[in-house]
Amino acid sequence: MGNLGVGLEEEADGEEEEDAARGTDAAREMDAGATGGELVRDQVVSTGSSSSRVIVHLDLDCFYAQVEMISNPELKGKPLGVQQKSLVVTCNYEARKLGVKKLMNVRDAKEKCPQLVLVNGEDLTRYREMSYKVTELLEAFSPVVERLGFDENFVDLSEMVKKRLQRLQSDEHSAMTVSGHIYNNQSINLHDILHIRLLIGSQIAAEMREAIYNQLGLTGCAGVASNKLMAKLVSGVFKPNQQTVLLPESCQDLIHSLNHIKEMPGIGYKTAKRLEALGISSVHDLQTFSSKILEKELGISVAQHIQKLSFGEDNSPVTPSGPPQSFSEEDSFKKCSSEVEAKKKIEELLVSLLNRVRQDGRKPHTIRLIIRRYSSEKHCSRESRQCPIPSHVIQKLGKGNYDVMTPIVDILMKLFRNMVNVKMPFHLTLLSVCFCNLKALNTNKKGPIDYYLTPSLSITSCSGKRSFKMKDTHMEE
DNA sequence: TGGGGTTAT
DNA sequence: ATAACCC
Numbered sequence: 438m439g440n441l442g443v444g445l446e447e448e449a450d451g452e453e454e455e456d457a458a459r460g461t462d463a464a465r466e467m468d469a470g471a472t473g474g475e476l477v478r479d480q481v482v483s484t485g486s487s488s489s490r491v492i493v494h495l496d497l498d499c500f501y502a503q504v505e506m507i508s509n510p511e512l513k514g515k516p517l518g519v520q521q522k523s524l525v526v527t528c529n530y531e532a533r534k535l536g537v538k539k540l541m542n543v544r545d546a547k548e549k550c551p552q553l554v555l556v557n558g559e560d561l562t563r564y565r566e567m568s569y570k571v572t573e574l575l576e577a578f579s580p581v582v583e584r585l586g587f588d589e590n591f592v593d594l595s596e597m598v599k600k601r602l603q604r605l606q607s608d609e610h611s612a613m614t615v616s617g618h619i620y621n622n623q624s625i626n627l628h629d630i631l632h633i634r635l636l637i638g639s640q641i642a643a644e645m646r647e648a649i650y651n652q653l654g655l656t657g658c659a660g661v662a663s664n665k666l667m668a669k670l671v672s673g674v675f676k677p678n679q680q681t682v683l684l685p686e687s688c689q690d691l692i693h694s695l696n697h698i699k700e701m702p703g704i705g706y707k708t709a710k711r712l713e714a715l716g717i718s719s720v721h722d723l724q725t726f727s728s729k730i731l732e733k734e735l736g737i738s739v740a741q742h743i744q745k746l747s748f749g750e751d752n753s754p755v756t757p758s759g760p761p762q763s764f765s766e767e768d769s770f771k772k773c774s775s776e777v778e779a780k781k782k783i784e785e786l787l788v789s790l791l792n793r794v795r796q797d798g799r800k801p802h803t804i805r806l807i808i809r810r811y812s813s814e815k816h817c818s819r820e821s822r823q824c825p826i827p828s829h830v831i832q833k834l835g836k837g838n839y840d841v842m843t844p845i846v847d848i849l850m851k852l853f854r855n856m857v858n859v860k861m862p863f864h865l866t867l868l869s870v871c872f873c874n875l876k877a878l879n880t881n882k883k884g885p886i887d888y889y890l891t892p893s894l895s896i897t898s899c900s901g902k903r904s905f906k907m908k909d910t911h912m913e914e
Numbered sequence: 915t916g917g918g919g920t921t922a923t
Numbered sequence: 924a925t926a927a928c929c930c
Contacts, residue, residue, distance in 0.1 A: 500930095521916040540915065561917060586919070586930025705928050738922085739927095758920090767917055805924095817915090821924065869917090 489631060491594040491638040492755060494668035495645060497571065497657035498677045500588035502529040504567050505556050507654055516550055518543075519558035522769060526558060530677055561587075562789075570653055572758070578645055583665075584758040588657075591665050592645070593755035598637045616643035617659070617680035620671050621687040631685055635661055639682040646680065666751035667691065669702055692749045695720050703746050711735060723747040760875075764793050767807070767869030776850075776859045779868060783849050786870045787842060791834070794872055800831050801872035804845065806852040809867035819867070822852040 497503065501519040506512045506529065516532035518525040525546045528537045536549040546553055558564070568587040575582045581593040610627050616639040619625070626632050642659040649655050659680035660672025670691055671683040683691055695701060697718060699709040715734060717723050724747045731740040745751065766786040773779055783806070794801060805823035826848070833841040849870065857863050 524915055526916055542915080559917075565918085584919085584930095589930065703928075707927065762920075765918070769916070818925085823924080 489595075489634070490663055491598045491634050492662060492665055492668040493592050493594055493638060493642045493645070494660045494662075494665065494672040495571075495575070495590045495592070495642070495649075495657055496659070496669075496672050497588040497649075497655055499527050499529050499533075500568070500655075501527045501558050501564055502532075503655055504564050505558070507567075508563065509556075512554060512556070516553050518546055518553050518555045520555045521557075521559050525553075525555070528553075567653065567655070571649060571655065574648055574652060575645060578641065578648075581755050581757055583755045589669075591668065591755045594638045594641050594661075597641055598634050601637050601641075602634065613637070615682060616640045617682065618675050620674060620681050620683045621690055623684050623687050625684070631663075635663070635682050635684060639680065642680050642682075646678075662688075664749075664751040665753055665755065666702060666746060667749055670695075688749045692720055692747070698723055698747070701743070701746055704743055708735070708739065708743065720747050760797065760799070762875065763871055763873035764790055764797070764801070764875075765805075765807075765869055765871035766790050767867060769809070769867045771866065772811070773865040773868065774863055776853070776857075779853060779857075779865065780846065780850060782868050783853070783870060784842070784846055786868065787845060787849070790870055790872060791841065791845075794834055795837070797875070798835075799875040799877050800834055801875050802826055802831065803872070803874035804848060804852075805871040805873065806849050806856070807867070807869035807871065808853075808856055808865050811864035811866050817866075819869075820856055821871075822855050823871075823873075824848065824852060 502517050505517060505519060514531065516529065516535050516537065518528040518532055518537055520526070520543060523543050525537060525539075525541045525543055527539050528546075532546075532550060532553055535553070537546045537553060541549075543555070564587055568584075572582055572584055572590055575590050575592055579592055579594060579597050581596075583591040585591065610633055613625075613627060613633055613636050615625065615636050625636065638661040642661050646657060646659055649657060656678040658672050658676060658678065660668045660670065660674070660683065661680070662668040662671050662683040663685065667683050667688060671681045674681045674691075697709075698704050698712055698720060699706070701720070704712070711734065712718070712723065715726070715730075717726055723744060726744075728740065728744060731744060734740070735743075766789050768782055768786060770782075773782065802825060803823055804826050805821050807819050807821040809817055809819050827844070830841060830844050830848075833839040853859075857865070
């Protein structure tokens with residue numbers, strides 16, 4: 438927390454040419470590297486014999502605040518908070534130094550820091566766009582990029598490291614150096630191939646951060662380790678705008694540096710509560726707890742998964758995220774208690790969503806309405822109803838000429854009345870609309886199958902299929 | 915407590 | 924359709 442931003446900003450001045458060259462080098466290398474692995478069902482299967490991976494986790498610094506400072510450079514140097522409703526959802530480091538925390542109430546934040554400048558961050562458009570620019574930049578290094586939220590990405594560097602290693606003579610290993618910090622200040626063993634591979638990973642991570650800064654103006658942290666869990670944990674060790682590599686010998690130290698199991702990614706609020714009820718609060722508690730009893734309490738799947746996590750074991754692959762699987766827009770409010778009011782809010786959400794769907798180009802085949810009902814204190818649970826989008830409506834989605842709003846609003850209001858008895862008093866605090874089940878437009882290149890999937894011919898075949906597998910609620914009149 | 919996202923059941 | 928997880 439007390440760390441000052443060092444590194445990228447200072448390096449950027451003197452090394453611009455060299456960095457640009459590095460960036461293109463990396464991109465070219467990756468193009469060649471694409472033949473080194475086979476793409477099988479959305480999962481890249483490494484052709485290497487080694488099962489040891491090199492993973493990087495990249496985490497942008499206070500992302501929304503950075504985007505706002507790029508949009509309005511006058512905000513730079515001032516304590517800045519990004520506000521959604523009554524919350525400061527994130528803030529820059531100037532504000533953090535003055536005591537503002539993430540997800541702090543606006544009142545508390547202003548009290549702590551009266552000079553705090555607030556900008557509204559309820560419209561995520563610019564954040565989302567910048568977020569995908571970062572992911573795309575990383576994909577130019579290696580196609581295996583997994584997004585986590587808008588501000589984090591994992592990249593599997595194993596293939597890239599392998600290629601760089603092949604170019605090195607073994608006597609050149611002795612000239613290898615790390616980029617950034619080494620967790621625990623652990624000594625490097627240049628005769629240890631795992632160390633060498635992770636060092637190369639740290640150099641690639643530095644190139645990635647440099648490219649993100651030079652091309653997009655964003656700073657962030659990186660962590661390099663042999664799996665996603667440890668890469669994520671180690672990326673946060675030196676905090677703004679720095680990077681850290683974890684060598685295998687320090688893995689247990691890092692995992693035990695967590696003060697509570699809730700800090701373990703993958704152990705959320707619910708599981709942490711249940712574990713606490715079993716007297717498990719530290720990583721060590723979880724490591725040494727009876728597997729049998731844990732399986733009985735949490736189910737075999739969760740139990741085995743989190744107990745592996747407690748040892749720092751995580752064999753989950755870096756799964757390429759690709760384009761989003763859903764688009765949604767939501768709005769929360771104090772009170773919505775009439776159907777007319779709900780319809781207006783739904784229409785607002787829909788306008789933005791239709792723009793996004795049009796830009797994306799793919800067609801959603803399912804629509805969902807989500808509500809949150811007012812409840813005094815309980816854990817705010819949501820309810821949803823979804824249905825297929827009629828094919829004649831799907832057709833209209835791309836072109837702005839036709840009124841596609843009306844039929845979709847009609848569908849959404851039917852879903853609404855299916856959930857909410859409008860003849861009885863109600864009190865909602867959130868409405869959300871989601872488009873999902875996105876399908877690519879048919880390029881119709883060739884092949885007999887394409888014939889059946891052609892949009893103009895899909896009415897009969899689709900409705901036929903649907904009557905068999907209709908999991909969505911039927912919305913007939 | 916916001917405005918998003920994902921996967922598993 | 925919900926519940927869990929992530930940010």
